[in-house]
Amino acid sequence: xxxxxxxxxxxxxxxxxxxxxxxxxxxxIRIPEGGVAEVHRRFWRVQMLPETIFVAAGGRPRVRITNSxxxxxxxxxxxxxxxxxxxxxxxxxxTYTGECSAHPTSSTxxxxxx
Amino acid sequence: MRVLTTRASALGALVLLALSACGxxxxxxxxxxxxxxxxxxxxxxxxxxxxxxxxxxxxxxxVFFGYTHCPDxxxxxxxxxxxxKRTLGEDGERVRWLFVTIDPERDSAVLAESYARQFDESFxxxxxxxxxxxxxxxxxxxxxxxxxxxxxxxxxxxxxSQSFLVDGTGVLxxxxxxxxxxxxxxxxxxxxxx
Numbered sequence: 601x602x603x604x605x606x607x608x609x610x611x612x613x614x615x616x617x618x619x620x621x622x623x624x625x626x627x628x629i630r631i632p633e634g635g636v637a638e639v640h641r642r643f644w645r646v647q648m649l650p651e652t653i654f655v656a657a658g659g660r661p662r663v664r665i666t667n668s669x670x671x672x673x674x675x676x677x678x679x680x681x682x683x684x685x686x687x688x689x690x691x692x693x694x695t696y697t698g699e700c701s702a703h704p705t706s707s708t709x710x711x712x713x714x
Numbered sequence: 715m716r717v718l719t720t721r722a723s724a725l726g727a728l729v730l731l732a733l734s735a736c737g738x739x740x741x742x743x744x745x746x747x748x749x750x751x752x753x754x755x756x757x758x759x760x761x762x763x764x765x766x767x768x769x770x771x772x773x774x775x776x777v778f779f780g781y782t783h784c785p786d787x788x789x790x791x792x793x794x795x796x797x798x799k800r801t802l803g804e805d806g807e808r809v810r811w812l813f814v815t816i817d818p819e820r821d822s823a824v825l826a827e828s829y830a831r832q833f834d835e836s837f838x839x840x841x842x843x844x845x846x847x848x849x850x851x852x853x854x855x856x857x858x859x860x861x862x863x864x865x866x867x868x869x870x871x872x873x874x875s876q877s878f879l880v881d882g883t884g885v886l887x888x889x890x891x892x893x894x895x896x897x898x899x900x901x902x903x904x905x906x907x908x
Contacts, residue, residue: 660740672855677744677876677891679855687747691740691898696891698874699857 625664625687626655627711631680635669637702649675651706655713657693663711664688673702676709741905742898743879743888750886755850757814757840760824765840767812767850769884774906775810776899777878779856781817782829787875787892788813792833795877798896798903799834805907811837816858816873818847854878854886881906 628640629649637649655661664687667673667680676698680686690696693713700709754768767775776795780788792813799806813830815821821829823841830839841847851857856874863869875892879902888902 672852674855674857674874677874677889678746681855689740689745689747691742691744692894694891694894696744698876699872701857 626661627653627663628666629664629675630666631669631673631702633669635671635673635702636704637673637675637700649700649703649709651703651708652710652712655690655711657713660689660691661713662687662689669702674698675700675702676711741888742901743890744876745888746886750853750855752853752880752884752886754884755842755846755853757842757846758823759840760822760827765838769880769882770810771882772907773808773810773882774887774903775812775880776903777812777814777854777880779814779816779851779854779858779874781815781871781873782821782825783817784871784873787873789833790893791875791877792830792837794893794896794899795837796833798899799836801896801900802903802907805904807836808907809903813837813839814847814850815839815841816847816851817871818842818844820867879903879906 629637630640631637639647639649639653641647655663663678664685665673665675665678665680666685667682670682672679672681677696678686678688690711690713695710695712697708697710700707703709754766756767757765759765769775778788778791778795780791782788795811799809799811802809811830811834813826815826818841821841826839826841828839830837858871858873861870861872876889877899878886879888879890879899881887887906890899
Protein backbone atom coordinates (compact mmCIF):
# COMPACT_ATOMS: atom_id res chain seq x y z
CA UNK A 601 0.00 0.00 0.00
CA UNK A 602 2.79 2.36 0.98
CA UNK A 603 4.56 1.56 -2.29
CA UNK A 604 1.43 2.37 -4.29
CA UNK A 605 1.10 5.70 -2.53
CA UNK A 606 4.72 6.56 -3.28
CA UNK A 607 4.34 5.71 -6.95
CA UNK A 608 1.09 7.67 -7.04
CA UNK A 609 2.84 10.69 -5.52
CA UNK A 610 5.58 10.55 -8.14
CA UNK A 611 3.02 10.29 -10.95
CA UNK A 612 0.94 13.15 -9.53
CA UNK A 613 3.94 15.48 -9.08
CA UNK A 614 5.19 14.67 -12.56
CA UNK A 615 1.74 15.31 -14.03
CA UNK A 616 1.51 18.69 -12.28
CA UNK A 617 5.01 19.59 -13.47
CA UNK A 618 4.06 18.59 -17.02
CA UNK A 619 0.88 20.63 -16.87
CA UNK A 620 2.72 23.66 -15.50
CA UNK A 621 5.57 23.55 -18.01
CA UNK A 622 3.72 22.35 -21.11
CA UNK A 623 4.10 25.04 -23.78
CA UNK A 624 0.87 26.92 -24.37
CA UNK A 625 0.18 29.62 -26.94
CA UNK A 626 -0.16 33.12 -25.54
CA UNK A 627 -3.12 33.65 -27.83
CA UNK A 628 -5.47 30.94 -29.08
CA ILE A 629 -7.68 32.07 -31.95
CA ARG A 630 -10.23 29.72 -33.44
CA ILE A 631 -12.19 30.31 -36.61
CA PRO A 632 -15.33 28.19 -36.79
CA GLU A 633 -17.34 27.57 -39.95
CA GLY A 634 -18.70 30.91 -41.09
CA GLY A 635 -15.39 32.65 -40.57
CA VAL A 636 -15.93 34.84 -37.49
CA ALA A 637 -12.95 34.32 -35.21
CA GLU A 638 -13.00 33.89 -31.45
CA VAL A 639 -10.27 34.16 -28.86
CA HIS A 640 -10.16 31.26 -26.45
CA ARG A 641 -8.82 32.16 -23.03
CA ARG A 642 -7.97 30.03 -20.05
CA PHE A 643 -10.72 28.25 -18.16
CA TRP A 644 -12.87 27.89 -21.28
CA ARG A 645 -13.57 31.61 -21.63
CA VAL A 646 -14.40 32.64 -25.19
CA GLN A 647 -14.19 36.22 -26.41
CA MET A 648 -15.13 37.87 -29.69
CA LEU A 649 -12.00 38.82 -31.63
CA PRO A 650 -11.00 42.35 -30.57
CA GLU A 651 -9.33 44.83 -32.92
CA THR A 652 -6.17 44.77 -30.81
CA ILE A 653 -4.76 41.81 -28.97
CA PHE A 654 -2.17 42.41 -26.28
CA VAL A 655 0.41 39.71 -25.79
CA ALA A 656 2.80 39.44 -22.86
CA ALA A 657 6.35 39.42 -24.20
CA GLY A 658 7.77 36.94 -21.71
CA GLY A 659 9.79 34.27 -23.48
CA ARG A 660 8.82 33.85 -27.11
CA PRO A 661 5.05 34.27 -27.24
CA ARG A 662 3.11 32.15 -29.68
CA VAL A 663 -0.13 32.81 -31.50
CA ARG A 664 -2.12 29.73 -32.44
CA ILE A 665 -4.75 29.94 -35.18
CA THR A 666 -7.14 27.06 -35.75
CA ASN A 667 -9.12 27.53 -38.92
CA SER A 668 -12.16 25.26 -39.16
CA UNK A 669 -13.69 27.36 -41.92
CA UNK A 670 -13.71 26.34 -45.57
CA UNK A 671 -11.42 29.14 -46.80
CA UNK A 672 -8.02 30.61 -46.02
CA UNK A 673 -8.08 33.37 -43.41
CA UNK A 674 -5.62 36.17 -42.68
CA UNK A 675 -5.41 37.67 -39.21
CA UNK A 676 -2.98 40.56 -39.19
CA UNK A 677 0.37 39.19 -40.28
CA UNK A 678 -0.76 35.66 -39.68
CA UNK A 679 -2.80 33.24 -41.72
CA UNK A 680 -4.19 29.74 -41.74
CA UNK A 681 -5.47 27.70 -44.64
CA UNK A 682 -8.86 25.98 -44.45
CA UNK A 683 -8.77 23.19 -41.90
CA UNK A 684 -5.26 24.13 -40.72
CA UNK A 685 -3.83 24.87 -37.30
CA UNK A 686 -0.72 27.07 -37.33
CA UNK A 687 1.39 28.48 -34.54
CA UNK A 688 3.39 31.66 -35.03
CA UNK A 689 6.25 32.53 -32.72
CA UNK A 690 6.87 36.21 -32.15
CA UNK A 691 10.49 37.02 -31.48
CA UNK A 692 10.36 40.50 -30.03
CA UNK A 693 8.08 43.13 -28.56
CA UNK A 694 6.40 45.27 -31.15
CA THR A 695 3.20 46.06 -32.97
CA TYR A 696 2.10 43.72 -35.71
CA THR A 697 -0.77 44.96 -37.84
CA GLY A 698 -2.42 43.63 -40.95
CA GLU A 699 -5.58 42.83 -42.78
CA CYS A 700 -8.10 40.57 -41.05
CA SER A 701 -10.56 38.39 -42.93
CA ALA A 702 -12.12 36.79 -39.85
CA HIS A 703 -13.09 39.81 -37.82
CA PRO A 704 -16.75 40.49 -37.09
CA THR A 705 -16.47 44.28 -37.34
CA SER A 706 -13.01 45.39 -38.45
CA SER A 707 -10.88 44.80 -41.52
CA THR A 708 -7.61 44.98 -39.61
CA UNK A 709 -6.14 43.22 -36.62
CA UNK A 710 -3.24 44.36 -34.46
CA UNK A 711 -1.12 42.35 -32.09
CA UNK A 712 0.81 44.33 -29.51
CA UNK A 713 3.59 42.36 -27.87
CA UNK A 714 4.76 44.18 -24.76
CA MET B 715 12.45 5.91 0.72
CA ARG B 716 10.62 9.22 1.09
CA VAL B 717 13.79 11.07 0.14
CA LEU B 718 14.17 8.90 -2.91
CA THR B 719 10.58 9.57 -3.94
CA THR B 720 11.05 13.31 -3.62
CA ARG B 721 14.26 13.19 -5.60
CA ALA B 722 12.65 11.08 -8.30
CA SER B 723 9.80 13.58 -8.56
CA ALA B 724 12.17 16.52 -8.74
CA LEU B 725 14.22 14.73 -11.39
CA GLY B 726 11.10 14.02 -13.42
CA ALA B 727 10.08 17.67 -13.30
CA LEU B 728 13.57 18.77 -14.30
CA VAL B 729 13.61 16.38 -17.26
CA LEU B 730 10.28 17.81 -18.43
CA LEU B 731 11.59 21.35 -18.09
CA ALA B 732 14.73 20.45 -20.01
CA LEU B 733 12.73 18.76 -22.76
CA SER B 734 10.47 21.77 -23.16
CA ALA B 735 13.54 24.01 -23.56
CA CYS B 736 15.13 21.81 -26.23
CA GLY B 737 14.69 22.14 -29.98
CA UNK B 738 16.40 23.85 -32.86
CA UNK B 739 17.70 27.39 -32.40
CA UNK B 740 15.02 30.02 -32.63
CA UNK B 741 14.59 32.20 -35.70
CA UNK B 742 14.91 35.93 -35.19
CA UNK B 743 11.96 36.60 -37.46
CA UNK B 744 8.39 35.45 -36.96
CA UNK B 745 8.42 31.70 -37.44
CA UNK B 746 5.52 29.36 -38.06
CA UNK B 747 4.76 25.77 -37.26
CA UNK B 748 4.09 23.90 -39.45
CA UNK B 749 6.23 25.61 -42.04
CA UNK B 750 4.54 26.44 -45.32
CA UNK B 751 5.75 24.95 -48.60
CA UNK B 752 5.66 27.50 -51.37
CA UNK B 753 5.00 26.26 -54.91
CA UNK B 754 6.98 27.68 -57.84
CA UNK B 755 5.57 30.47 -59.97
CA UNK B 756 6.67 31.73 -63.37
CA UNK B 757 6.78 35.34 -64.51
CA UNK B 758 7.54 36.71 -67.93
CA UNK B 759 10.27 39.35 -67.75
CA UNK B 760 10.62 42.42 -69.91
CA UNK B 761 13.13 40.71 -72.22
CA UNK B 762 10.67 37.89 -72.88
CA UNK B 763 12.45 35.29 -70.75
CA UNK B 764 10.67 33.42 -68.00
CA UNK B 765 11.70 33.79 -64.40
CA UNK B 766 10.78 30.90 -62.12
CA UNK B 767 10.62 31.19 -58.36
CA UNK B 768 11.36 27.47 -58.00
CA UNK B 769 13.81 26.86 -55.16
CA UNK B 770 17.55 26.72 -55.73
CA UNK B 771 19.58 24.66 -53.27
CA UNK B 772 21.69 26.83 -51.00
CA UNK B 773 20.00 30.02 -52.14
CA UNK B 774 17.40 31.48 -49.79
CA UNK B 775 14.83 33.83 -51.25
CA UNK B 776 13.41 37.01 -49.83
CA VAL B 777 9.95 37.92 -51.10
CA PHE B 778 7.98 41.12 -50.72
CA PHE B 779 4.65 42.10 -52.25
CA GLY B 780 4.25 45.74 -53.13
CA TYR B 781 3.75 48.19 -55.99
CA THR B 782 5.81 50.86 -57.64
CA HIS B 783 3.44 53.75 -56.84
CA CYS B 784 3.67 52.98 -53.12
CA PRO B 785 4.46 56.12 -51.15
CA ASP B 786 5.77 54.55 -47.96
CA UNK B 787 5.95 50.83 -47.13
CA UNK B 788 7.59 49.58 -50.34
CA UNK B 789 10.49 52.03 -50.61
CA UNK B 790 11.23 51.67 -46.90
CA UNK B 791 11.19 47.87 -47.09
CA UNK B 792 13.38 47.68 -50.17
CA UNK B 793 15.70 50.19 -48.53
CA UNK B 794 15.98 47.83 -45.57
CA UNK B 795 16.70 44.94 -47.92
CA UNK B 796 19.45 46.95 -49.51
CA UNK B 797 20.97 47.59 -46.11
CA UNK B 798 20.65 43.91 -45.16
CA LYS B 799 22.37 42.87 -48.37
CA ARG B 800 25.24 45.28 -47.78
CA THR B 801 25.59 43.94 -44.24
CA LEU B 802 25.83 40.40 -45.58
CA GLY B 803 28.66 41.36 -47.92
CA GLU B 804 29.45 38.72 -50.54
CA ASP B 805 26.90 36.34 -49.00
CA GLY B 806 24.19 38.76 -50.03
CA GLU B 807 24.77 37.76 -53.65
CA ARG B 808 23.66 34.23 -52.82
CA VAL B 809 20.23 35.47 -51.78
CA ARG B 810 17.43 36.00 -54.28
CA TRP B 811 15.59 39.25 -53.53
CA LEU B 812 12.18 39.25 -55.18
CA PHE B 813 9.82 42.20 -55.36
CA VAL B 814 6.43 41.02 -56.66
CA THR B 815 3.96 43.67 -57.70
CA ILE B 816 0.39 43.39 -56.46
CA ASP B 817 -0.64 46.06 -58.97
CA PRO B 818 -0.05 44.40 -62.35
CA GLU B 819 -2.51 46.79 -64.01
CA ARG B 820 -0.04 49.66 -63.66
CA ASP B 821 3.22 47.82 -63.02
CA SER B 822 4.52 46.27 -66.20
CA ALA B 823 7.45 43.86 -66.04
CA VAL B 824 9.87 46.58 -67.11
CA LEU B 825 8.53 48.98 -64.50
CA ALA B 826 8.72 46.39 -61.69
CA GLU B 827 12.25 45.45 -62.71
CA SER B 828 13.55 49.01 -62.91
CA TYR B 829 11.87 49.90 -59.62
CA ALA B 830 13.51 47.01 -57.76
CA ARG B 831 16.90 47.75 -59.34
CA GLN B 832 16.81 51.30 -57.98
CA PHE B 833 17.51 49.82 -54.57
CA ASP B 834 20.07 47.24 -55.66
CA GLU B 835 21.16 45.99 -59.05
CA SER B 836 20.53 42.40 -57.99
CA PHE B 837 16.97 42.93 -56.81
CA UNK B 838 14.45 41.27 -59.11
CA UNK B 839 11.14 42.96 -59.85
CA UNK B 840 8.34 40.69 -61.06
CA UNK B 841 4.98 41.41 -62.63
CA UNK B 842 2.56 38.92 -64.04
CA UNK B 843 -0.99 38.44 -65.13
CA UNK B 844 -3.69 38.89 -62.50
CA UNK B 845 -4.13 35.11 -62.05
CA UNK B 846 -0.44 34.50 -61.35
CA UNK B 847 -0.23 37.41 -58.95
CA UNK B 848 -3.35 36.22 -57.13
CA UNK B 849 -1.99 32.67 -56.94
CA UNK B 850 1.37 33.67 -55.46
CA UNK B 851 -0.39 35.96 -52.98
CA UNK B 852 -2.57 33.05 -51.90
CA UNK B 853 0.49 30.84 -51.47
CA UNK B 854 1.98 33.40 -49.09
CA UNK B 855 -1.45 34.17 -47.61
CA UNK B 856 -1.28 37.89 -48.25
CA UNK B 857 -4.02 40.10 -49.54
CA UNK B 858 -4.30 43.44 -51.27
CA UNK B 859 -7.01 45.70 -52.53
CA UNK B 860 -7.37 48.95 -54.38
CA UNK B 861 -8.33 52.08 -52.48
CA UNK B 862 -10.27 54.65 -54.51
CA UNK B 863 -8.19 57.56 -55.71
CA UNK B 864 -8.65 60.84 -57.55
CA UNK B 865 -8.96 59.08 -60.91
CA UNK B 866 -9.08 55.60 -62.40
CA UNK B 867 -5.31 55.28 -62.56
CA UNK B 868 -4.46 57.36 -59.52
CA UNK B 869 -5.12 55.08 -56.61
CA UNK B 870 -3.35 53.47 -53.69
CA UNK B 871 -3.13 49.79 -52.91
CA UNK B 872 -3.62 48.42 -49.41
CA UNK B 873 -1.28 45.46 -49.09
CA UNK B 874 0.59 43.23 -46.70
CA SER B 875 3.77 44.81 -45.40
CA GLN B 876 5.82 41.86 -44.24
CA SER B 877 8.83 40.32 -45.96
CA PHE B 878 9.11 36.55 -46.31
CA LEU B 879 12.18 34.34 -46.13
CA VAL B 880 11.99 31.08 -48.11
CA ASP B 881 14.83 28.58 -47.78
CA GLY B 882 16.63 26.77 -50.58
CA THR B 883 14.10 23.93 -50.55
CA GLY B 884 11.09 26.16 -51.06
CA VAL B 885 9.89 26.18 -47.46
CA LEU B 886 8.73 29.46 -45.94
CA UNK B 887 10.77 29.79 -42.76
CA UNK B 888 10.15 33.22 -41.29
CA UNK B 889 8.70 36.62 -41.96
CA UNK B 890 9.55 40.13 -40.83
CA UNK B 891 7.08 42.83 -39.99
CA UNK B 892 7.38 46.23 -41.62
CA UNK B 893 10.19 48.44 -40.42
CA UNK B 894 11.49 45.88 -37.92
CA UNK B 895 15.12 46.53 -38.84
CA UNK B 896 17.69 44.39 -40.59
CA UNK B 897 19.34 42.58 -37.69
CA UNK B 898 16.83 39.73 -37.60
CA UNK B 899 16.90 39.35 -41.41
CA UNK B 900 20.67 39.25 -41.50
CA UNK B 901 20.92 36.79 -38.63
CA UNK B 902 18.41 34.37 -40.15
CA UNK B 903 19.98 34.65 -43.60
CA UNK B 904 23.42 33.89 -42.17
CA UNK B 905 21.92 30.82 -40.53
CA UNK B 906 20.50 29.61 -43.86
CA UNK B 907 23.68 30.42 -45.77
CA UNK B 908 25.94 28.46 -43.41
